[in-house]
Amino acid sequence: MQRFDAIFIGAGQAGPFLAARMAERGMKVALIERKFLGGTCVNAGCMPTKTLVASARAVYISRRGSELGVKIEGAISVDMQVVRHRANKVTMDARNGLADWLGNMDGVTIVYGHARFKAADSISINGETLTAPQIFLNVGARPVIPDFPGINDVDYLTSTSILDLDTLPRHLAVIGGSYIGLEFAQMYRRFGSEVTVIERATHVASREDEDTSEAIRVILEAEGIHVRTGAENITFVRGSDGVLISFGDAAVNASHVLVATGRTPNTDDLGLDVAGVAVNSRGYIVVDDRLATNVAGIWALGDCNGRGAFTHTSYNDFEIAAANLLDGEDRKLSSRIPVYALYIDPPLGRAGMTEREASSSGRRVLVSRRPMAAVGRAKERGETRGFMKVLADADTKEILGAAILGIEGDEAIHGIIDAMSTGTRYTDLQWSVPIHPTVSEQIPALLRGLV
Ligand SMILES: Cc1cc2nc3c(=O)[nH]c(=O)nc-3n(C[C@H](O)[C@H](O)[C@H](O)COP(=O)(O)OP(=O)(O)OC[C@H]3O[C@@H](n4cnc5c(N)ncnc54)[C@H](O)[C@@H]3O)c2cc1C
Numbered sequence: 463m464q465r466f467d468a469i470f471i472g473a474g475q476a477g478p479f480l481a482a483r484m485a486e487r488g489m490k491v492a493l494i495e496r497k498f499l500g501g502t503c504v505n506a507g508c509m510p511t512k513t514l515v516a517s518a519r520a521v522y523i524s525r526r527g528s529e530l531g532v533k534i535e536g537a538i539s540v541d542m543q544v545v546r547h548r549a550n551k552v553t554m555d556a557r558n559g560l561a562d563w564l565g566n567m568d569g570v571t572i573v574y575g576h577a578r579f580k581a582a583d584s585i586s587i588n589g590e591t592l593t594a595p596q597i598f599l600n601v602g603a604r605p606v607i608p609d610f611p612g613i614n615d616v617d618y619l620t621s622t623s624i625l626d627l628d629t630l631p632r633h634l635a636v637i638g639g640s641y642i643g644l645e646f647a648q649m650y651r652r653f654g655s656e657v658t659v660i661e662r663a664t665h666v667a668s669r670e671d672e673d674t675s676e677a678i679r680v681i682l683e684a685e686g687i688h689v690r691t692g693a694e695n696i697t698f699v700r701g702s703d704g705v706l707i708s709f710g711d712a713a714v715n716a717s718h719v720l721v722a723t724g725r726t727p728n729t730d731d732l733g734l735d736v737a738g739v740a741v742n743s744r745g746y747i748v749v750d751d752r753l754a755t756n757v758a759g760i761w762a763l764g765d766c767n768g769r770g771a772f773t774h775t776s777y778n779d780f781e782i783a784a785a786n787l788l789d790g791e792d793r794k795l796s797s798r799i800p801v802y803a804l805y806i807d808p809p810l811g812r813a814g815m816t817e818r819e820a821s822s823s824g825r826r827v828l829v830s831r832r833p834m835a836a837v838g839r840a841k842e843r844g845e846t847r848g849f850m851k852v853l854a855d856a857d858t859k860e861i862l863g864a865a866i867l868g869i870e871g872d873e874a875i876h877g878i879i880d881a882m883s884t885g886t887r888y889t890d891l892q893w894s895v896p897i898h899p900t901v902s903e904q905i906p907a908l909l910r911g912l913v
């Protein structure tokens with residue numbers, strides 16, 4: 463039996479950083495990973511997909527070159543092998559960087575293999591037992607495949623396996639119209655595939671307000687993506703040249719199918735029952751405001767605790783745990799404001815509540831909207847799709863939430879995020895002087911328009 467001060471299961475976006483902080487303090491830590499250092503973000507998530515989104519945007523801009531006075535002789539074509547290679551390189555550089563950093567760190571032992579609890583303070587891995595008084599779970603999540611009739615009779619892709627494609631699908635059907643589905647749908651359309659998004663809900667990106675979902679749909683349809691919402695009873699049959707997907711009274715004949723209907727936590731094969739760690743009905747590990755599970759000495763960080771599903775929420779879990787356990791602070795999960803971006807192009811940057819959430823909170827809600835077509839920066843760049851809106855509490859003057867769907871929306875939203883994080887009232891921000899011409903310069907004006 464090998465003894466450590468702390469054991470980390472999963473090397474995602476929280477565990478490695480906390481392991482490093484603990485090792486710096488002279489602790490002896492084991493970091494167990496069954497696949498690749500860096501987890502989903504580095505290997506099958508943000509990094510490769512945002513690299514692909516960048517390639518797809520380059521195609522889009524090239525095709526629009528003549529509008530901006532750029533003459534490109536000959537047809538614009540896409541080399542999918544180069545596209546894939548570039549995404550793979552970004553992943554490999556990050557993965558190798560982590561391996562160098564952690565591999566050379568005194569006090570950190572990296573163990574590759576699948577870990578399972580043997581007891582609340584010990585882990586079985588590759589036939590060996592490791593024990594520690596502190597165990598941190600950072601096991602992440604994986605794609606969930608619904609029990610669609612016929613799905614197992616056809617070939618389908620997930621957000622992970624699609625990264626290995628180096629040819630262009632004739633017709634990509636994307637099941638699920640949320641983050642993963644919409645990002646892949648738009649990039650493949652831009653690469654040159656016919657694309658159909660098939661979504662069960664009445665709107666794409668259905669967690670958003672209807673005006674946001676509708677604006678996203680308009681953007682996607684303008685690029686030639688077929689969007690089918692309200693799709694009930696989806697079934698799959700293998701056809702002569704692909705897959706026949708039927709839903710309601712419609713059918714689509716696709717060459718490739720991407721299933722992007724959500725993710726499920728990697729908690730089913732961890733032996734949590736042996737350790738007595740509680741999970742909720744969806745398999746997420748139950749944690750308190752400081753990320754502790756119900757078992758003393760065991761914490762759960764990142765996607766597997768169901769309190770966030772993004773790289774920045776996982777990394778923030780590390781920051782909370784490190785602050786509380788190593789720096790004598792008292793940081794809480796409940797202080798975190800929900801923020802994220804949907805990386806279609808133009809992106810959707812989001813902070814805080816939707817209008818639907820704000821209205822149902824019982825507050826007096828003020829709203830201000832502005833189309834991107836009224837934004838100078840957007841006009842100058844010839845990219846006026848989308849809109850921005852902000853919500854505030856009429857009584858407390860708090861900023862409650864915002865959405866910026868438009869060029870640089872993922873960056874410009876940070877003005878709102880920082881204001882919300884510091885508790886700045888909208889009345890204090892209305893008269894700040896922004897730089898012209900930027901998308902962010904609209905924020906003070908937007909706040910002055912709250913009614
Ligand atoms: C296609 C896609 C695009 C995304 N894009 C974005 C984005 O743009 N921005 C954003 O913020 N988020 C994005 N995400 C989400 C983001 O990737 C995740 O929220 C984030 O990676 C979660 O990190 P984590 O630390 O919780 O776990 P993960 O990064 O999932 O890491 C968990 C690790 O644990 C390992 N593991 C699991 N079980 C065991 C076990 N029993 N023993 C040993 N090891 C184990 C796994 O192999 C994995 O390496 C995207 C996700 C996907 C799928």
Ligand SMILES: NC(=O)c1ccc[n+]([C@@H]2O[C@H](COP(=O)([O-])OP(=O)(O)OC[C@H]3O[C@@H](n4cnc5c(N)ncnc54)[C@H](O)[C@@H]3O)[C@@H](O)[C@H]2O)c1
Pocket residue numbers: 608637638639640641642643645660661662663667668693696722723724725771772802803804805
């Ligand atoms: N930009 C980003 O930050 C980013 C990008 C990609 C992924 N992610 C993370 O990955 C996670 C998973 O993303 P996702 O898009 O797979 O999941 P999701 O849960 O966000 O969306 C799943 C979509 O599939 C639909 N759906 C579910 N079951 C269906 C069915 N039977 N038939 C048709 N449609 C169905 C849902 O209505 C929903 O629109 C997200 O929680 C997100 O945090 C983030």
